[in-house]
Amino acid sequence: MPSLSSSRYQRIFLGLTIFLGFVFLLVSIGKIVSPSVFAGDGSSDGTTNQTLGFEKIFVVNAPWRTDRKDAMSLAAAHSKIQFEWVDGVLGETIQEKAYPPGHHRTLSSGSLGSWRAHMDAMREIVVRNLTTALILEDDADWDIRIRAQLLSFHCAARKLSLLTHEESNQQNPPAFENNSQNPIELAKRSTVPITSTDNHNAPKEPYSRDWDVLWLGHCGTDLPSPSPVTPNRVMILNDFTVPSPKHLRLRESSPPDIIATLYPPYTRVYHRASNNTHCTLAYAVTQRGARKILFELGVRDLSKGFDFALSDYCAGMVEGNGNGLDRKLECVTVQPPLFSHYWDERGRSDIMGLGVGGRPEVGSRYVIRSVRANLEGLAEGSETLFEQWGD
Ligand SMILES: *[C@@H]1O[C@H](CO)[C@@H](O)[C@H](O)[C@H]1NC(C)=O
Ligand SMILES: *[C@@H]1O[C@H](CO)[C@@H](O)[C@H](O)[C@H]1NC(C)=O
Ligand SMILES: *[C@@H]1O[C@H](CO)[C@@H](O)[C@H](O)[C@H]1NC(C)=O
Numbered sequence: 268m269p270s271l272s273s274s275r276y277q278r279i280f281l282g283l284t285i286f287l288g289f290v291f292l293l294v295s296i297g298k299i300v301s302p303s304v305f306a307g308d309g310s311s312d313g314t315t316n317q318t319l320g321f322e323k324i325f326v327v328n329a330p331w332r333t334d335r336k337d338a339m340s341l342a343a344a345h346s347k348i349q350f351e352w353v354d355g356v357l358g359e360t361i362q363e364k365a366y367p368p369g370h371h372r373t374l375s376s377g378s379l380g381s382w383r384a385h386m387d388a389m390r391e392i393v394v395r396n397l398t399t400a401l402i403l404e405d406d407a408d409w410d411i412r413i414r415a416q417l418l419s420f421h422c423a424a425r426k427l428s429l430l431t432h433e434e435s436n437q438q439n440p441p442a443f444e445n446n447s448q449n450p451i452e453l454a455k456r457s458t459v460p461i462t463s464t465d466n467h468n469a470p471k472e473p474y475s476r477d478w479d480v481l482w483l484g485h486c487g488t489d490l491p492s493p494s495p496v497t498p499n500r501v502m503i504l505n506d507f508t509v510p511s512p513k514h515l516r517l518r519e520s521s522p523p524d525i526i527a528t529l530y531p532p533y534t535r536v537y538h539r540a541s542n543n544t545h546c547t548l549a550y551a552v553t554q555r556g557a558r559k560i561l562f563e564l565g566v567r568d569l570s571k572g573f574d575f576a577l578s579d580y581c582a583g584m585v586e587g588n589g590n591g592l593d594r595k596l597e598c599v600t601v602q603p604p605l606f607s608h609y610w611d612e613r614g615r616s617d618i619m620g621l622g623v624g625g626r627p628e629v630g631s632r633y634v635i636r637s638v639r640a641n642l643e644g645l646a647e648g649s650e651t652l653f654e655q656w657g658d
């Protein structure tokens with residue numbers, strides 16, 4: 268019967284339309300809510316290889332901390348990360364003569380040992396003429412989605428350097444017609460989002476190379492002053508590897524991080540390390556960066572702990588020898604950071620280990636699918652991963 272078959276066609280047609288509409292809806296929701304372009308495995312990009320797109324990865328470890336050696340080896344193995352050790356140094360074993368000029372006597376033995384180990388890493392990079400290297404401290408933790416996060420960082424670093432370029436080319440910056448002092452409004456106007464176009468236009472070479480330091484793991488950094496006319500920050504919205512705003516704080520007892528109050532939830536912000544970046548938990552250097560740091564802190568002057576000195580250098584606050592050279596490192600950083608200190612039940616982490624009422628906290632801040640917190644599950648081949656900082 269023709270009428271029956273035509274109504275059947277109608278039904279099929281309707282069904283198909285609904286189905287296609289549904290698919291379209293799913294795809295567009297996916298586009299809106301997930302940072303899908305950045306979360307892909309990105310296998311075409313160099314940031315995903317076994318050294319995360321750097322030429323080498325070094326892990327600073329005091330050889331007598333075999334416990335940390337074991338845990339780091341496991342975490343790296345589960346993340347398919349290859350690295351080499353750099354031996355930690357006991358401050359007391361450094362000879363007086365081996366210090367550069369400066370006020371090193373004001374520093375603790377721990378701080379001196381840490382400085383020496385980081386200088387050894389810089390020297391190794393210089394001697395081997397490595398193009399780039401990532402330095403990790405041995406209690407660093409990261410999200411199992413670190414490769415997707417680094418792919419975003421790669422795009423952001425590129426975009427930041429383009430913004431700087433535009434800034435220096437700008438002859439007559441447009442008049443700032445809205446002199447609102449609302450901090451959220453200022454932050455918004457100082458920040459540009461990364462989009463899928465940035466991902467596609469990003470250079471093949473990982474992270475490009477017009478920087479000295481990529482400061483990927485820290486315990487706090489200042490945002491650069493808002494600059495609504497020539498934006499100086501880049502952000503990625505809806506990055507669900509970022510914990511919810513109430514968890515964005517350095518310690519349980521700390522005030523919320525400034526980005527938690529200025530940006531929408533699940534935003535990651537990338538910017539120059541302008542001032543007060545602390546903890547050298549994870550940072551990458553280029554060959555140029557390693558040479559500058561080895562000269563500045565290994566040869567010229569040692570008066571502060573390594574992380575304070577590096578922070579000042581990034582902020583352009585080193586004095587120099589009055590020779591008029593512009594002494595500044597090009598440092599790019601990210602909030603929340605991608606690497607964080609992990610501390611276990613023994614609460615042995617030296618810096619971040621105190622929670623509410625001084626009790627040791629277990630875990631790592633800012634990292635949701637923590638490699639360290641999942642070592643047991645990963646070893647047992649478990650399908651379900653434990654998540655820190657749930658809502
Ligand atoms: C990873 O990529 C970087 C940059 O292209 C390269 O220098 C490095 O050798 C690669 N690592 C490995 C293990 O192939
Ligand atoms: C170091 O590597 C660069 C390229 O990355 C090369 O141009 C330079 O000649 C190398 N220097 C030495 C001493 O091998
Ligand atoms: C200026 O900023 C405020 C928010 O602080 C906004 O409400 C207003 O619309 C803006 N005015 C112009 C002209 O952009």
Ligand SMILES: *[C@@H]1O[C@H](CO)[C@@H](O)[C@H](O)[C@H]1NC(C)=O
Nearest residue numbers: 489492541542543582583584
């Ligand atoms: C950096 O921070 C310190 C302490 O918070 C402050 O005294 C100094 O003025 C800041 N420097 C710059 C360049 O903002």
